[in-house]
Amino acid sequence: MIIGGGPAGSSAAISLANKGMTVAMIEKKTFPREVLCGEFLSHEVTSALKSFGLYDEFLSLKPNRVTHFRFIPESGSAATHPLGFEGFALKRSLLDQLLIRKAKSLGTTVVQPAEVVSMRRVNNFYEILCKTSKGIETYAAYTVIGAYGRQNIIDKSLQRSFASSRTGYSGIKYHVPKEMLNGAADNEIRIFSSNGIYCGVNYVSDAEATLCFLSDKGINQLDPKNALNELLEKNSAFRELFTHDPLPTLVKLPVYGTGNIFFGKRSVIENGVFMIGDAARVIAPLAGDGIGMAIESGILAATVLTEAKKNKRSAAETETLYKKEWNNLFLKRIRVALRLQQFALNSRGGNIGGRLMQRFPLLTEKLIQWTRR
Ligand SMILES: Cc1cc2nc3c(=O)[nH]c(=O)nc-3n(C[C@H](O)[C@H](O)[C@H](O)COP(=O)(O)OP(=O)(O)OC[C@H]3O[C@@H](n4cnc5c(N)ncnc54)[C@H](O)[C@@H]3O)c2cc1C
Numbered sequence: 001m002i003i004g005g006g007p008a009g010s011s012a013a014i015s016l017a018n019k020g021m022t023v024a025m026i027e028k029k030t031f032p033r034e035v036l037c038g039e040f041l042s043h044e045v046t047s048a049l050k051s052f053g054l055y056d057e058f059l060s061l062k063p064n065r066v067t068h069f070r071f072i073p074e075s076g077s078a079a080t081h082p083l084g085f086e087g088f089a090l091k092r093s094l095l096d097q098l099l100i101r102k103a104k105s106l107g108t109t110v111v112q113p114a115e116v117v118s119m120r121r122v123n124n125f126y127e128i129l130c131k132t133s134k135g136i137e138t139y140a141a142y143t144v145i146g147a148y149g150r151q152n153i154i155d156k157s158l159q160r161s162f163a164s165s166r167t168g169y170s171g172i173k174y175h176v177p178k179e180m181l182n183g184a185a186d187n188e189i190r191i192f193s194s195n196g197i198y199c200g201v202n203y204v205s206d207a208e209a210t211l212c213f214l215s216d217k218g219i220n221q222l223d224p225k226n227a228l229n230e231l232l233e234k235n236s237a238f239r240e241l242f243t244h245d246p247l248p249t250l251v252k253l254p255v256y257g258t259g260n261i262f263f264g265k266r267s268v269i270e271n272g273v274f275m276i277g278d279a280a281r282v283i284a285p286l287a288g289d290g291i292g293m294a295i296e297s298g299i300l301a302a303t304v305l306t307e308a309k310k311n312k313r314s315a316a317e318t319e320t321l322y323k324k325e326w327n328n329l330f331l332k333r334i335r336v337a338l339r340l341q342q343f344a345l346n347s348r349g350g351n352i353g354g355r356l357m358q359r360f361p362l363l364t365e366k367l368i369q370w371t372r373r
Contacts (some may be wrong), residue, residue: 001026001128001141003116003154006035007045008277008289009147010099010207011298014052017106019306024141026130027112028148031100032093036171038200038212038285039092040066040189042372045084048299054102055061061098063090064203068188069368071357072237073350074195079358080188084365087288089189089202089210091175102120110137118157119144121271145301146270147294150261150278158270162262168218170230171285172257174211174250181209182243191286192238193350196220197227198286198341201241214261214285224257234347261340268326269319276303280326283334284341287371293330296373298323299369329373337371 002009005027016023037053041063049055066087072078104110114132121127128139155163178184181201189202196219203209215227222230229247232239261282268280277294304325308318344350357364 001139001143002127002145002147003119003128004147004149004277004279005031005103005110006096006147006149006277006294007099008279008294009145010096011048011052011295012101012145012147012276012302013103013108014099014106015299015302016306017103017108018058019302021105021302021306022210023107024109024111024139025103025114026114026128026139027110028115030113032097034173034254034256035092035096035174035257036212037092037291038173038202038288039089039204039210040200040288041088041090041095042289042292043087044249044289044296044373046086046088048292048295052099052102054098054223056094058090061090062205063088064205065187066202067190070188071191071344071354072190072192072235073344073354074193074234074347075351075354076235076237077351077354077358078237079361081357081361081368083366084368087189089204091204091210098267112330114147116148116154119154119155119273126273143305144273146273146275146279147298148276148279150282151258152279158273160266160270162266163262165262165264167260167262167308168216169214169261169263170217170224170257170259171212171214172224172253172255174185174253175204175208176211176246176249176253178203178207178209180242180244180246180249182241182318186310189288190241191344192231192235192241193344194234195347196345197231198344198350199228199231199238200285200288212285214341214345219345238339263341268323272315272319272359274305276301276323281330281334283330284337285332286341286344287337289333289337289372294371296329297326300329333371333373336367340367340371
């Protein structure tokens with residue numbers, strides 16, 4: 001049983017179904033739906049789409065190709081760097097729909113919309129309580145994969161250590177029409193920064209760009225809207241990106257956001273539940289690798305679980321193996337991304353970082369590599 005049908009959950013379902021396992025998935029929202037995300041897709045995503053046989057269909061959705069990266073701090077020092085791989089940008093509503101459809105076509109039973117509200121272990125199975133339009137339904141499963149994203153009611157139900165933590169991090173996303181931006185749609189992802197905030201901008205189609213920012217109230221003492229205001233005031237390149245003052249338009253656009261994002265350590269196995277994607281750990285969004293990690297961890301969990309069944313591994317052996325493989329694949333990039341985020345969220349650090357990137361392009365290339373596989 002997989003809880004959550006985002007990139008992590010759907011990828012796990014596709015991989016398990018491909019290996020002949022019986023899979024069910026519970027997803028809270030009706031698709032297509034938008035979520036908070038900068039919508040940059042790194043090469044891990046495209047590799048996985050190819051292995052799932054979805055690459056042509058993905059290209060037919062006309063994602064924007066992203067080949068270059070630019071970091072622009074308050075000082076404005078900015079150089080464009082090749083990513084070293086071909087990235088893309090596409091609305092999450094389209095990407096997530098593509099993946100969940102594939103999971104369904106391979107035989108995954110998807111209960112949707114249905115929200116898991118609690119879960120407990122009873123002997124050797126899990127009893128899962130789910131809120132649906134018909135009321136509360138109960139499901140039972142021997143193996144559970146948690147793919148429900150970065151924060152959830154389930155974390156409390158499982159008594160996860162960080163469930164009551166308060167952090168100052170908030171994220172917000174808008175889809176803005178290209179008319180709001182100066183210049184033509186292009187193949188660059190730009191990150192603008194100021195004290196306690198950074199904002200990524202990339203086109204997701206010919207007509208729209210994603211504007212997505214992370215703000216840390218612990219640094220700037222500002223709510224997200226005022227933090228964006230301050231970014232506009234202090235970072236002239238960000239201000240000049242817009243054809244006119246963006247704030248009056250932004251307040252009329254749909255907003256996707258959340259507060260209290262927790263980047264700290266979490267256990268990747270919790271009470272026997274295999275966590276994947278953001279439920280296992282949230283990578284700093286500056287790296288633009290969260291979706292890649294979600295998909296890779298879904299594939300990893302599917303591989304470890306099917307191998308365990310084939311080789312009759314004990315639960316303890318399987319859990320140890322998953323933790324080890326997960327650490328090998330992800331720990332380094334999570335640590336590097338968090339360090340870089342600390343720099344970007346600090347005016348002085350951002351300005352120094354911008355200058356270093358300009359002067360040492362090879363260092364930038366290495367940093368991009370270290371934040372992904
Ligand atoms: C500000 C910001 C910008 C980002 N930008 C990028 C970027 O540009 N590129 C990138 O690669 N990554 C980015 N990320 C990270 C990326 O969004 C996540 O890493 C990715 O969405 C994780 O996928 P997931 O499947 O684990 O979780 P999610 O995408 O959150 O999916 C979880 C799913 O579970 C469902 N669900 C939740 N609770 C329940 C429940 N109780 N019962 C049933 N279903 C449930 C939800 O409806 C959802 O569909 C960004 C993150 C932030 C915060």
